[in-house]
Structure formats: C-alpha cells, structure tokens
Amino acid sequence: MPAPAVEIRDLVKRYAGRAVVDSISLTVPRGQLLALLGTNGAGKTTTIEICEGFRRADSGSVRVLGLDPVADGARLRPKVGVMLQDGVGGYTGARALELLQLFGSYAAHPLDAVGLLDLVDLAGAARTPVKRLSGGQQQRLSLAMALISRPELLFLDEPTTGMDPQARHTTWDLIRRLRADGVSVVLTTHYLDEAEELADNVIMLHAGRIVAEGSPAELTRTNAVGQVRFSARRGLPVERLRDALPVGSAVTEVAPGHYLVSAEVTPELLAAVTSWCASQQVLAEGLTVERRSLEDVFLALTTAEGAR
Numbered sequence: 001m002p003a004p005a006v007e008i009r010d011l012v013k014r015y016a017g018r019a020v021v022d023s024i025s026l027t028v029p030r031g032q033l034l035a036l037l038g039t040n041g042a043g044k045t046t047t048i049e050i051c052e053g054f055r056r057a058d059s060g061s062v063r064v065l066g067l068d069p070v071a072d073g074a075r076l077r078p079k080v081g082v083m084l085q086d087g088v089g090g091y092t093g094a095r096a097l098e099l100l101q102l103f104g105s106y107a108a109h110p111l112d113a114v115g116l117l118d119l120v121d122l123a124g125a126a127r128t129p130v131k132r133l134s135g136g137q138q139q140r141l142s143l144a145m146a147l148i149s150r151p152e153l154l155f156l157d158e159p160t161t162g163m164d165p166q167a168r169h170t171t172w173d174l175i176r177r178l179r180a181d182g183v184s185v186v187l188t189t190h191y192l193d194e195a196e197e198l199a200d201n202v203i204m205l206h207a208g209r210i211v212a213e214g215s216p217a218e219l220t221r222t223n224a225v226g227q228v229r230f231s232a233r234r235g236l237p238v239e240r241l242r243d244a245l246p247v248g249s250a251v252t253e254v255a256p257g258h259y260l261v262s263a264e265v266t267p268e269l270l271a272a273v274t275s276w277c278a279s280q281q282v283l284a285e286g287l288t289v290e291r292r293s294l295e296d297v298f299l300a301l302t303t304a305e306g307a308r
C-alpha cells in the first residue's frame with residue numbers, strides 16, 4: 001500500500017511564542033481531495049507551506065507521499081505541484097507561455113505547455129506579459145504552472161480567489177478531472193461552496209486548531225439543524241405540534257400564520273409535520289425545507305469557538 005498523500009501528526013508552528021498551528025493531525029489518502037477551510041489567520045497557509053517544505057515545523061511529524069518535505073525535498077519536489085496565493089509574483093516580466101515553458105523545462109516529463117494553456121482558457125493570452133494578465137488570469141496561469149510537471153499531489157492555496165464565476169467553474173471541472181485521474185489534492189479556500197463541490201473531506205480550522213472534520217455530507221448532517229417553513233391559519237398551537245415531532249425540535253410562529261420548525265430534517269420529520277397538520281384539518285401551504293449549508297456549519301462553529 002502506498003503511503004498516504006499527506007500524513008500530519010501533532011503539528012505545531014509558533015511565531016513569537018504563539019502557536020498559529022496548534023497540534024494538528026490529519027491524513028489525506030491517495031487520490032482524495034482535502035479542503036482546508038478556516039477564518040483569516042487560522043493557519044491554513046502555514047500548514048500547507050510546511051507540507052511543501054517552505055516552512056519548518058516546531059514539533060510534530062509531516063510526511064508527504066511518504067517523504068519528509070525538508071530532508072527529502074529534492075525527491076519530493078518533482079512529484080508535487082504547488083499553486084501559491086501569489087503564484088506568479090516573481091515572474092511578472094515574462095510572457096504567459098514562456099513562463100509555463102520555463103516551468104516545464106524543470107520537469108522530467110512535462111505536459112505540453114500550449115495544450116495546458118488552452119486547458120486553463122489562456123490560449124489567447126499566450127504572448128501577454130504576466131504583469132498585464134488580470135488577477136483571475138494570473139491565478140489560472142499559476143494553476144497551469146502547478147500542473148505542468150504531472151504531479152501526483154497538488155497543493156492549491158485559494159485556487160479560485162479573484163476568478164470570475166465562469167473561470168471558477170472551469171477550474172472546478174479541471175480539479176475534478178485531475179482527481180478522477182488519481183491526483184491527490186489539498187486545497188485551502190474561503191469559498192464553502194467550493195469545498196462542498198469538490199472535497200472528499202473537509203477540515204475546518206480556527207485559531208490553529210481543527211474545529212470540525214468530515215465529508216461535506218457528514219458535516220452538514222451532524223452539525224446542522226435544518227429548517228422547515230410553512231404557512232397556515234394564525235394561532236396554531238405550536239407546543240402541540242412540537243410534541244408531535246422528534247425530541248429536540250422547535251416550532252415558532254415567526255409571523256402571524258408563518259411557522260418555522262427547526263430540527264434535523266428527515267423524511268420522518270416532514271411526514272410528522274404534514275400528518276399533524278392533517279389531524280388538525282390544517283392545510284400547510286408553501287412548505288419549504290432548508291438544509292444547512294457548509295457555510296452555516298462553519299459560521300456556527302467558528303462563532304462559537306471565537307466566543308470562548
């Protein structure tokens with residue numbers, strides 16, 4: 001069995017005595033995509049830059065494709081693609097295609113630079129100096145630079161920040177294709193829909209610690225209470241409806257004739273709401289179900305943590 005793509009145990013990184021990564025452990029199995037979510041300054045970039053060998057840990061162990069990112073850096077680099085937050089920062093004088101070809105020249109079996117530029121929708125900008133590319137175009141070039149060496153593992157630091165919606169969707173499709181080809185991916189993002197769309201697993205970081213982890217479905221199921229709304233005549237006895245629902249449900253008349261049920265949303269819950277209404281000769285109109293998104297879970301967890 002090959003070693004996991006990434007294996008981190010009890011990782012600690014301190015600046016001026018303050019732990020900005022505070023005893024984090026995680027594993028990314030081969031071929032999977034992990035999304036690291038977190039508030040600003042949560043420690044996402046620090047964690048992945050330690051995995052990339054750009055920063056050193058104060059304690060804990062980090063193995064990337066079974067190797068030590070610092071001691072085995074020379075063996076690891078050809079296997080790993082890295083997209084930094086400011087990926088083309090140092091190369092603004094070069095033209096897009098030239099820069100990509102330069103990166104390809106470092107790799108043993110590079111992808112074709114022209115084809116790759118096309119894949120990230122930059123064929124028309126091949127001869128444009130990098131400094132004249134828009135922010136979103138620079139991001140796409142930076143992604144191509146991470147891909148040209150055919151990496152086994154990709155680190156993408158906020159890959160779609162600054163992209164327009166169309167470019168984001170193109171990038172998501174590309175990431176999905178890479179993942180389908182067996183490439184392992186670790187990405188950081190502030191876009192919770194991005195994590196929900198792409199990730200096998202999500203880790204939420206706050207102030208250097210993991211506050212939640214699981215698949216997007218697990219996180220939204222286990223950490224979230226959903227909502228059911230409906231309209232009916234005013235003044236229904238909400239306590240009696242609540243008593244007919246699973247323990248932990250709450251029912252309020254939020255405005256005259258408008259009702260809100262907060263509970264874990266299951267088929268049984270909906271059946272219980274509608275059958276109670278039927279028993280009262282009440283027609284529940286405009287019944288809607290709102291499942292909590294990853295964003296709701298994230299806000300709830302980080303707000304609660306922040307308040308401690």
Ligand SMILES: Nc1ncnc2c1ncn2[C@@H]1O[C@H](COP(=O)(O)OP(=O)(O)OP(=O)(O)O)[C@@H](O)[C@H]1O
Nearest residue numbers: 015016020038039040041042043044045046047188
């Ligand atoms: N070289 C450094 N020296 C001192 N403090 C640093 C250094 N690098 C990062 N930090 C601090 O470490 C903390 C974590 O930063 P990091 O960049 O890892 O967070 P992040 O989760 O990637 O944040 P963002 O979402 O804002 O990019 C921050 O408080 C940051 O100010």
